[in-house]
Amino acid sequence: MGNLQIAILVGSLRKESINKQLANAIVKMAPTSVDFKFVDIGNLPLYNQDDDEHQAESVRKLKADIHQCDAVLFITPEYNRSIPGVLKNALDHGSRPYGQNAWAKKPTAIIGISPSPVGTAIAQQHLRGVLAVLDMPTLCQPEMFLQFKDGFFDGAGNINEGSRKFIKSWIDRFINWASINKGI
Amino acid sequence: MGNLQIAILVGSLRKESINKQLANAIVKMAPTSVDFKFVDIGNLPLYNQDDDEHQAESVRKLKADIHQCDAVLFITPEYNRSIPGVLKNALDHGSRPYGQNAWAKKPTAIIGISPSPVGTAIAQQHLRGVLAVLDMPTLCQPEMFLQFKDGFFDGAGNINEGSRKFIKSWIDRFINWASINKGI
Amino acid sequence: MGNLQIAILVGSLRKESINKQLANAIVKMAPTSVDFKFVDIGNLPLYNQDDDEHQAESVRKLKADIHQCDAVLFITPEYNRSIPGVLKNALDHGSRPYGQNAWAKKPTAIIGISPSPVGTAIAQQHLRGVLAVLDMPTLCQPEMFLQFKDGFFDGAGNINEGSRKFIKSWIDRFINWASINKGI
Amino acid sequence: MGNLQIAILVGSLRKESINKQLANAIVKMAPTSVDFKFVDIGNLPLYNQDDDEHQAESVRKLKADIHQCDAVLFITPEYNRSIPGVLKNALDHGSRPYGQNAWAKKPTAIIGISPSPVGTAIAQQHLRGVLAVLDMPTLCQPEMFLQFKDGFFDGAGNINEGSRKFIKSWIDRFINWASINKGI
Numbered sequence: 001m002g003n004l005q006i007a008i009l010v011g012s013l014r015k016e017s018i019n020k021q022l023a024n025a026i027v028k029m030a031p032t033s034v035d036f037k038f039v040d041i042g043n044l045p046l047y048n049q050d051d052d053e054h055q056a057e058s059v060r061k062l063k064a065d066i067h068q069c070d071a072v073l074f075i076t077p078e079y080n081r082s083i084p085g086v087l088k089n090a091l092d093h094g095s096r097p098y099g100q101n102a103w104a105k106k107p108t109a110i111i112g113i114s115p116s117p118v119g120t121a122i123a124q125q126h127l128r129g130v131l132a133v134l135d136m137p138t139l140c141q142p143e144m145f146l147q148f149k150d151g152f153f154d155g156a157g158n159i160n161e162g163s164r165k166f167i168k169s170w171i172d173r174f175i176n177w178a179s180i181n182k183g184i
Numbered sequence: 185m186g187n188l189q190i191a192i193l194v195g196s197l198r199k200e201s202i203n204k205q206l207a208n209a210i211v212k213m214a215p216t217s218v219d220f221k222f223v224d225i226g227n228l229p230l231y232n233q234d235d236d237e238h239q240a241e242s243v244r245k246l247k248a249d250i251h252q253c254d255a256v257l258f259i260t261p262e263y264n265r266s267i268p269g270v271l272k273n274a275l276d277h278g279s280r281p282y283g284q285n286a287w288a289k290k291p292t293a294i295i296g297i298s299p300s301p302v303g304t305a306i307a308q309q310h311l312r313g314v315l316a317v318l319d320m321p322t323l324c325q326p327e328m329f330l331q332f333k334d335g336f337f338d339g340a341g342n343i344n345e346g347s348r349k350f351i352k353s354w355i356d357r358f359i360n361w362a363s364i365n366k367g368i
Numbered sequence: 369m370g371n372l373q374i375a376i377l378v379g380s381l382r383k384e385s386i387n388k389q390l391a392n393a394i395v396k397m398a399p400t401s402v403d404f405k406f407v408d409i410g411n412l413p414l415y416n417q418d419d420d421e422h423q424a425e426s427v428r429k430l431k432a433d434i435h436q437c438d439a440v441l442f443i444t445p446e447y448n449r450s451i452p453g454v455l456k457n458a459l460d461h462g463s464r465p466y467g468q469n470a471w472a473k474k475p476t477a478i479i480g481i482s483p484s485p486v487g488t489a490i491a492q493q494h495l496r497g498v499l500a501v502l503d504m505p506t507l508c509q510p511e512m513f514l515q516f517k518d519g520f521f522d523g524a525g526n527i528n529e530g531s532r533k534f535i536k537s538w539i540d541r542f543i544n545w546a547s548i549n550k551g552i
Numbered sequence: 553m554g555n556l557q558i559a560i561l562v563g564s565l566r567k568e569s570i571n572k573q574l575a576n577a578i579v580k581m582a583p584t585s586v587d588f589k590f591v592d593i594g595n596l597p598l599y600n601q602d603d604d605e606h607q608a609e610s611v612r613k614l615k616a617d618i619h620q621c622d623a624v625l626f627i628t629p630e631y632n633r634s635i636p637g638v639l640k641n642a643l644d645h646g647s648r649p650y651g652q653n654a655w656a657k658k659p660t661a662i663i664g665i666s667p668s669p670v671g672t673a674i675a676q677q678h679l680r681g682v683l684a685v686l687d688m689p690t691l692c693q694p695e696m697f698l699q700f701k702d703g704f705f706d707g708a709g710n711i712n713e714g715s716r717k718f719i720k721s722w723i724d725r726f727i728n729w730a731s732i733n734k735g736i
Contacts, residue, residue, distance in 0.1 A: 013600040046594060046638045047631075048565035079599075081493065081685040082634070082678060085641030086598045092637045104325075117485035118513055125449065125490050126634060126678050128316055129309045132324045133633040141288075141319040145486055180364060197416040230410060230454045231447075232381035263415075265501040265677065266450070266494060269460045270414045273453030301669035302697055306677050309633065310450060310494050317449040329670055472693075496684055497677045503693040508684045509656075548732060 004034045004178060007069035011076025011087040011112075011123075013042045018148050022113050023075045025159045030171055036073075039065045041090035052097035059093045066094055066102040071178035072136065074110045078123030088130070095134055103131075107181040109139035109174040112146065119145035137181040139174050188218045188362060191253035195260025195271040195296075195307075197226045202332050206297050207259045209343045214355055220257075223249045225274035236281035243277045250278055250286040255362035256320065258294045262307030272314070279318055287318040291365035293358040295328035297336070303329035321365040323358050326350075372402045372546060375437035379444025379455040379480075379491075381410045386516050390481050391443045393527045398539055404441075407433045409458035420465035427461045434462055434470040439546035440504065442478045446491030456498070463502055471499075475549035477507035477542040480514065487513035505549040507542050510534075556586045556730060559621035563628025563639040563664075563675075565594045570700050574665050575627045577711045582723055588625075591617045593642035604649035611645045618646055618654040623730035624688065626662045630675030640682070647686055655683075659733035661691035661726040664698065671697035689733040691726050694718075 008027070012019050027036045043058045045051070055063075066072065076087055094102045110127055112120030124143065131138045144167075146152075151160055159167055192211070196203050211220045227242045229235070239247075250256065260271055278286045294311055296304030308327065315322045328351075330336075335344055343351055376395070380387050395404045411426045413419070423431075434440065444455055462470045478495055480488030492511065499506045512535075514520075519528055527535055560579070564571050579588045595610045597603070607615075618624065628639055646654045662679055664672030676695065683690045696719075698704075703712055711719055 013598060014602050017601075042598060042600070044598070046565060046596070046598075046641065047636065048594070048638075049569075050566050079640075079644050080647055081681050082640060084599065085637050085639070085644045086600075087637070088631075088634060088640050089598065089637030092631045095632055117515060118487060118489045119485065121486045121489050122493050122681065125313045125493065126681075128312055129633050129674065129678075132312055132322070133327060135325040137321065137324060138316070140316045140321060143317060147485060176368070180368060184360070184364060197414060198418050201417075226414060226416070228414070230381060230412070230414075230457065231452065232410070232454075233385075234382050263456075263460045264463055265497050266456060268415065269453050269455070269457030270416075271453070272447075272450060272456050273414065276447045276453045279448055301671065301699060302673045303670060305670045305673050306497065309674050309677065310497075313449050313490065313494075331669060493681045496680055500680055500690070500692045501695060505689065505692060506684070508689060509687040511685060544736070548736060552728070552732060 004071065004175060005037065005069045006034055006178065007037050007039045007065055007072045009039050009041060009072065009074050009087065009090060011074070011084045013086055018113050019075045019077050021153055021157060022111070022146070024157055025153065026167070026171060028158065029164070029168055031175070034175055037065060037069060041086060044090055044093055047089055047092040049096070062090065063094055063102040066106065069106065070182045072103070072106045072108045073174070074108060074127065076110070076112050076120065076123060076127070077114060078112065078120040081122045082126045083123045091130060091134065101134060103134040103136050105183050106136050107178040108136045109177065111144035113148050114146070115148045117147060119147055121145050139177045142170060144170060188255065188359060189253045190218055190220050190362065191223045191249055191256045192220055193223050193225060193256065193258050193271065193274060195258070195268045197270055202297050203259045203261050205337055205341060206295070206330070208341055209337065210351070210355060212342065213348070213352055215359070218359055221249060221253060225270060228274055228277055231273055231276040231280070233280070246274065247278055247286040250290065253290065254366045256287070256290050256292045257358070258292060258311065260294070260296050260304065260307060260311070261298060262296065262304040265306045266310045267307045275314060275318065285318060287320050289367050290320050291362040292320045293323035293361065295330065297330035297332050299332045301331060303331055305329050323361045326354060328354060372439065372543060373437045374402055374404050374546065375407045375433055375440045376404055377407050377409060377440065377442050377455065377458060379442070379452045381454055386481050387443045387445050389521055389525060390479070390514070392525055393521065394535070394539060396526065397532070397536055399543070402543055405433060405437060409454060412458055412461055415457055415460040415464070417464070430458065431462055431470040434474065437474065438550045440471070440474045440476045441542070442476060442495065444478070444480050444488065444491060444495070445482060446480065446488040449490045450494045451491045459498060459502065469502060471502040471504050473551050474504050475546040476504040477545065479512035481516050482514070483516045485515060487515055489513050507545045510538060512538060556623065556727060557621045558586055558588050558730065559591045559617055559624045560588055561591050561593060561624065561626050561639065561642060563626070563636045565638060570665050571627045571629050573705055573709060574663070574698070576709055577705065578627070578719070578723060580710065581716070581720055583727070586727060589617060589621060593638060596642055596645055599641055599644040601648070614642065615646055615654040618658065621658065622734045624655070624658045624660045625726070626660060626679065628662070628664050628672065628675060628679070629666060630664065630672040633674045634678045635675045643682060643686065653686060655686040655688050657735050658688050659730040660688040661729065663696035665700050666698070667700045669699060671699055673697050691729045694722060696722060
């Protein structure tokens with residue numbers, strides 16, 4: 001039995017995005033029994049239903065990446081009290097055309113980091129509803145609304161000791177969740 | 185290995201509630217490998233944190249019922265674009281005192297019936313977010329926004345032939361979901 | 369032209385509730401051109417549609433209080449990622465029977481305080497959707513997710529100097545909002 | 553005093569979009585005291601914070617269009633239980649860079665049409681929360697979850713007689729709302 005294949009989607013396209021940094025740190029922390037694949041959402045066109053029958057190469061690539069994974073990890077900021085349009089656009093592409101939803105039956109989890117104390121709470125709440133209709137079993141607890149402060153990442157991009165253990169146990173819980181629920 | 189124990193919470197206290205009728209019809213349709221228990225939420229006090237250390241008898245009964253079940257089924261109308269206050273009050277009681285959340289690790293599903301075409305969609309969306317923080321893995325698909333019309337129930341309270349098969353397959357999917365996710 | 373009449377609903381029944389303390393502090397800070405009335409929601413029965421034609425005395429009192437006010441101020445904690453069941457129950461009562469929604473055309477605003485950094489953000493998000501269907505024009509900005517820390521209230525129950533100015537300007541914005549939108 | 557200037561954003565890029573058809577029909581029905589401007593969201597790049605200091609020409613055009621209007625009308629389908637990513641992307645662009653939110657103080661209303669009975673209810677619920685943080689006073693009632701059926705539009709693209717009066721009265725209510733709340 002091979003490794004668990006986890007696709008990572010990051011909701012921010014910014015080069016120095018703290019959510020991208022979080023993604024990189026998570027990849028380094030995870031056990032060797034899982035493989036991660038970063039899925040690019042920054043080169044997708046804006047979704048237009050007229051293109052359903054001839055999806056762009058970047059869209060077909062996205063869908064192929066999702067099909068090949070066992071589970072999906074969303075690492076995203078909150079923009080204007082919801083998920084970034086960029087991320088929603090990727091979700092819309094992957095769900096189409098009707099009846100060919102690439103996300104279906106992929107277990108998933110959500111994590112986000114933000115400088116604001118409100119964090120990514122409302123974005124994650126909206127995203128949960130979207131993931132339900134996409135048929136993606138979503139890890140419940142603990143909810144991960146991380147607050148970014150100086151020193152959260154060390155110079156090598158690793159998560160500081162204080163937060164590390166909590167996030168590590170969450171990763172393990174997600175891997176267990178994904179193993180149990182993949183493909184059902 | 186014994187039967188799967190499923191607690192049912194109905195969001196409406198109305199005597200002739202169509203959601204209560206739906207609950208009764210579902211109980212009759214389910215396979216013999218599951219046992220259902222109706223949990224009363226109509227005799228609970230309004231939640232007040234001052235009572236956390238000496239919860240009312242009805243609250244302790246609710247929590248004991250939840251503890252004894254393997255899974256929970258929510259059958260609820262939408263009131264004012266969210267779940268009924270009555271149901272939220274029961275959820276609040278069961279989650280307290282802090283650290284003694286009776287709902288944790290109980291897999292769950294949501295179904296609702298409504299005369300309106302908008303159905304119970306927004307109530308279910310809000311409820312999903314609440315169930316996530318309560319740590320209740322929630323069945324994703326299909327979402328069950330049933331529309332009530334004359335003839336939905338026959339004279340004996342059974343669901344009409346047309347809707348029956350779809351709802352039966354949903355019950356089976358929920359039972360499978362609950363069996364896989366109970367206690368994890 | 370008389371004073372603006374503002375009804376206050378507090379989402380927590382706890383005696384020492386920090387949201388109740390916030391309500392009291394706001395009443396003391398407001399200009400003399402407004403009158404506040406605290407509306408009791410702790411003595412309401414659980415809503416049951418069967419009672420629509422003979423509402424309890426406490427329900428009729430609630431509805432009369434709302435009818436007499438020009439605007440409504442909600443001061444509420446978040447329970448389990450939504451508004452407290454207690455508050456939703458009061459909203460449900462006030463909206464019924466069908467066609468006799470007491471909340472309609474009452475402009476409103478939401479504020480909440482919480483020890484958690486996530487604050488009352490998701491509760492307020494859900495509440496906004498409920499208030500929209502109840503036809504209550506809701507102040508947009510700034511959103512008030514207050515974080516409770518030692519010293520937030522002084523010994524006399526007043527808000528500390530640091531937070532005071534920001535909250536005072538919010539109250540003024542709400543009063544302006546309510547004056548413009550009342551009854552339209 | 554000049555006409556009220558209303559910007560229209562349509563959430564679907566599809567050429568034959570029924571929401572686009574609805575937009576065109578509304579423009580034809582509105583009184584001569586308002587001017588509509590269709591705002592193009594289909595040529596925007598995906599939002600990337602790195603571009604905040606040198607926004608694309610299409611983004612600057614969007615923001616200029618919004619600045620020049622008094623109010624905004626959103627006409628949108630629901631994609632995967634939320635607003636289309638395309639529309640959220642436009643909202644994200646218009647809100648940035650930080651402190652230069654073009655949407656602020658523009659009163660707004662939401663309408664959507666869908667073949668499904670669930671309609672655009674959940675998308676509109678999410679959108680309301682986004683509009684609140686963008687500081688856009690949003691019309692409450694009636695909520696407009698239109699269901700598309702054959703004959704909804706006649707051969708000339710007008711709304712059928714049966715639905716026409718209801719939609720006309722809603723437009724009038726929105727115009728009144730926008731007139732009262734613009735710029736406050």
